[in-house]
Amino acid sequence: MSESQTADRVVDPYLQPLPQQPAHRIHSDAEAIEIARALAADFAREAALRDRERRLPVAELNAFSQSGLWGITVPKAYGGAEVSYRTVAEVIKTIAAADPSLAQLPQNHLVIVDHIRLDGTEEQKRHFFGLVLDGVRFGNAFSERHSRTVADFETRIEAEGDGFRVNGQKFYSSGALLAHWVPTVAVDAEKRPHLAFIPRDTENLRVINDWSGFGQRTTASGTVLIDNVKVPAVHVVPVYNAFANPTAAGPFSQFLQAAIDAGIARGALAETIVQVRRSARAWIDSGLEFAHEDPYSIQAVGDLQIRLRAAEAVLDLAADQMQIAVDTPNEDTVAAASILVAEAKVLTTEVAIQATNKLFELVGTRSTLEEYNLDRHWRNARTHTLHDPVRWKFHAVGNYYLNGIKPPRHPWL
Structure with missing residues (x-):
């Protein structure tokens, strides 16, 4: 050390x-x-x-x-x-x-x-x-809290001598608090984004544990302050090139988001099955002894399993198209990857919200007791699925198939 x-x-x-x-x-x-x-x-x-x-x-x-x-x-x-x-x-x-x-x-x-x-x-x-x-972790300092849109970066990078100076403030910086390096997105005078790799212990780099979201509580997705930090040129990557040209950078970012949401749905469905069999009571009018024999609960679990299977299957199709886009990057292969990932993101978002909601319906009132903390499933699903608006995924998919319009290239689609 x-x-x-x-x-x-x-x-x-x-x-x-x-x-x-x-x-x-x-x-x-x-x-x-x-x-x-x-x-x-x-x-x-x-x-x-x-x-x-x-x-x-x-x-x-x-x-x-x-x-x-x-x-x-x-x-x-x-x-x-x-x-x-x-x-x-x-x-x-x-x-x-x-x-x-x-x-x-x-x-x-x-x-x-x-x-x-x-x-x-x-x-x-x-x-x-x-x-x-070797096991070194990269955090992130990408998003900003007060910009007009998610892509309007105010953090600046300026050339100075044989390196650069970076100044700005970030938020939603998942992983930065416990990272070894904090790669930071900053724009130059032409508004082109660069990625400046800054060691976590750098003087004038401060990471604040102020994430107060009700879900994803332990991601420490708080504030990063970058105050006149000098970065050598060898630690600066011009990431704008990944979007100026057709690459799978954007769909890969969204692909990971969809995978997390699918995992949340998996966990919630598994929890639902355990709790229905362990804790839920049969409804008085059913004439049944156990909740897991309830035909409506059986139908609901079957429905969730099918929806999750479908979401994961489309995610696999997106994975295959991602590989094609990486191996042969061009306007068509990258657009196809973005669209398939968007389809997967819609389905994983929907099943994550549905599965975490249905947990409470099938387990009953006792599922809301704080001692069980089952609401973490819904809180995590609701929080993480907000990263990118699904309503715009529908738009991108519909425009692609109806009008032949390729989706824009950026990290949010």
């Missing part, structure tokens, strides 16, 4: 030391899924307690990144597993079913890894991919 890290710990209790040993190296899709399942079983044990207490999952997060799962999208040419997009989704869904906050923490990290692949120089790829494979 550097002297600056030691000194900063006195005033910043959230500052995390760099990994003391390299993370595990995952070599196959099957291994990634196996590790995700083992971690999810462990993460689920205290998920409700962490949510209730707003306790940050520090130990769990370290285990997560040290497992090697945060490096599974690193290209094979740089030592990574470069797993399929179907596997990426399965890993995220598996973790989200256990604890959606933990599943959201690597969301932007994986997006950043993709931007390094797309926009980084060869030197940047070797350097940052190496850090990722």
Whole structure:
């Protein structure tokens, strides 16, 4: 640990030391899924307690990144597993079913890894991919709280000597509080976005734990203040190139969002089945002894399972089209990927909200007792599905098929 890290710990209790040993190296899709399942079983044990207490999952997060799962999208040419997009989704869904906050923490990290692949120089790829494979976590400082739209960035990056200066304020910065690096989106004089990689212990970079959302409570998605921070040129990536040209950067960002929502639905449906069999009472007019024999409850669970299966199936189709867009990027393949991901996002949003609502209906009044904290499922679903408005997904899909109009290229579609 550097002297600056030691000194900063006195005033910043959230500052995390760099990994003391390299993370595990995952070599196959099957291994990634196996590790995700083992971690999810462990993460689920205290998920409700962490949510209730707003306790940050520090130990769990370290285990997560040290497992090697945060490096599974690193290209094979740089030592990574470069797993399929179907596997990426399965890993995220598996973790989200256990604890959606933990599943959201690597969301932007994986997006950043993709931007390094797309926009980084060869030197940047070797350097940052190496850090990722060693277990280093990227947080994010992307969104801003008071801008006119989500894409209107006020954080500035200015050339200075052989590097840059960055100034601004961010919010919704999931993962930044417990990250090792905080990649920050800032725009130049021409309004072009760049990604400035800033070490978490950098002087004049401050991350505040002020996330007060009622859901996704332990993502620490709070404020990042960047006050005249100097960044060397080698740590700046021109991410605007990923959207000036047809690439899968936008759909990949949305793909991860949809995977988290599908995982939330998975977890809620599993919880519903457990609680109906364990706690719910048969209705007085049914003449039945157990709630799980109620034909209306049986129908409702069947309906949710079908909807979840459909959502996950479309997510798999989107994964396959994502791979095509990555292998042969052009206007048509990227547009097709965006549309399929949009379709998946609609379905995963709907089933996440439906499953978390239906939990209470089928389990009954006792499901609302604070001691069970079952409302965390709905709170997480309602919070995370707000990231991007589904009403605009319908518009993009309809315009594509009805009028042949390709969707815009940006991280929100």
